[in-house]
Amino acid sequence: MSVNENILLMILGMSVVTYIPRALPVAILNRLNLSKQVEGVLKAIPYAALGALIFPGILSVNSQKLIVGVVGGTVAVILAYLKLNITFVICGAVAAVIMLQVYIL
Amino acid sequence: MEAKKYKNQMFLRGLKKGIPVLIGFIPISLAFSVIAVQTGLTKAECIIMSIMLLAGASQLTAVNMLAVGAGSVEIIIATLIINIRHLIMSTYVMNRLEKVPKWMKWILAFGVTDETFGIISMEEDEYCNQYFFGGLALITYGSWIGGTVLGTIIIDIIPTSICSSMSIALYAMFIGLLTPSIHKNHKVLKVVLVSMFINYILGMWIKSSWAIVAATLLGGIIGARILEEKEAQP
Numbered sequence: 001m002s003v004n005e006n007i008l009l010m011i012l013g014m015s016v017v018t019y020i021p022r023a024l025p026v027a028i029l030n031r032l033n034l035s036k037q038v039e040g041v042l043k044a045i046p047y048a049a050l051g052a053l054i055f056p057g058i059l060s061v062n063s064q065k066l067i068v069g070v071v072g073g074t075v076a077v078i079l080a081y082l083k084l085n086i087t088f089v090i091c092g093a094v095a096a097v098i099m100l101q102v103y104i105l
Numbered sequence: 106m107e108a109k110k111y112k113n114q115m116f117l118r119g120l121k122k123g124i125p126v127l128i129g130f131i132p133i134s135l136a137f138s139v140i141a142v143q144t145g146l147t148k149a150e151c152i153i154m155s156i157m158l159l160a161g162a163s164q165l166t167a168v169n170m171l172a173v174g175a176g177s178v179e180i181i182i183a184t185l186i187i188n189i190r191h192l193i194m195s196t197y198v199m200n201r202l203e204k205v206p207k208w209m210k211w212i213l214a215f216g217v218t219d220e221t222f223g224i225i226s227m228e229e230d231e232y233c234n235q236y237f238f239g240g241l242a243l244i245t246y247g248s249w250i251g252g253t254v255l256g257t258i259i260i261d262i263i264p265t266s267i268c269s270s271m272s273i274a275l276y277a278m279f280i281g282l283l284t285p286s287i288h289k290n291h292k293v294l295k296v297v298l299v300s301m302f303i304n305y306i307l308g309m310w311i312k313s314s315w316a317i318v319a320a321t322l323l324g325g326i327i328g329a330r331i332l333e334e335k336e337a338q339p
Contacts, residue, residue: 002147002149003147003149003150003153004147004150006177007146007150008150008153009177010167010177010180010181011150011153011154011157011158012157013177013181013184014154014157014158014163014167014180014181014184015157015158017181017184017185017188018158018159018160018163018184018188018191019214019215020185020188021185021188021189021190021191021192021195022188022191022192022195022214022215022217023195023211023214023215024192024195025192025195025196025198025199025200025214026195026199026207026210026211026214037329040329040330040332040333041325041326041328041329043329043332044296044324044325044326044327044328044329044331044332045186045189045190045321045322045324045325045328046190046219047283047286047293047296047297047300047324047328048296048297048299048300048320048321048322048323048324048325048328049162049186049187049190049300049317049321049324049325050162050279050282050283050297051283051296051297051298051299051300051301051304051320051324052300052301052303052304052316052317052320052321052324053162053166053276053279053317054276054279054280054283054297054301055301055304055305056301056304056305056308057169057276057313058273058276061270061272061273061276068273069273069276072273072276072277073273073276073277073280075277076273076276076277076280076281077280077284079281080280080281080283080284080285081284081288083285083288086278086281086282087132089277089278089280089281089284090132090133090136090274090277090278090281091132092277093273093274093276093277093280094132094136094270094271094273094274094277096273097270097273098270101270102270
């Protein structure tokens, strides 16, 4: 169970910038109202962030065979579109990719 | 005695409402451990990360960025950008927990995640207290750490092909998180596609870790306009 000093410092930094957005409203609530424009951007940021995290990163699930990421993503979209619980979406995509990699490719 | 019963009931309800999060968090945190260890983090580092962060998207992004050789500063900036959305969520949650003592809010703030925010936002005012939110946050935190520890244990048991296949889990999670929003508001899909496009184009020129940061900011700015647009035709 070893811990690298640099990684630990990075985790510390990450924990600070993770806690700040969560705790800031406790400190400043009722003292500051965000402008409408800033609020609009913050509202869109999760969608933008998730979009950027999905693509093109999903293609790197198997960097030799891009189809693996495409199939996994398509299965996830279909299952999520059927309004299945997120757990089944995850399990379905994982199962599809395992079957594809182990039995077909 | 009555007061104690009330507190217990609220706490138990919070725990119960958090069960779907538990079911969702176990495989995600498990996948996080497996991917993180494959990337080169030690098991102890994985567990410390889960204890100190409780932030799925950030932790998985950090691991992904480490895998492509990103530095600590880039990762911390990306973490901040990804978590800026919690500012809005926590503002909302703290507003609804307004009667909670301030010192307790500092602790409860740590438990604000997409999931706990989503659940408490659907609850009636009577449940917006420290006991309910405490129960909800506790089961979320517990399952996150538990899944991480479990992942570090079973990584030696499960075959490598299955481990590598599990890296699809995080993308499936992101898709699963986005889809309900797209169902509710089709303009969200536009925002997602714009950001994907920006990320893809920028990724050809700059490091993918920075492309994600830039696409998130630019996508957020353009996305704000898209979300504010009036529907063209019914």
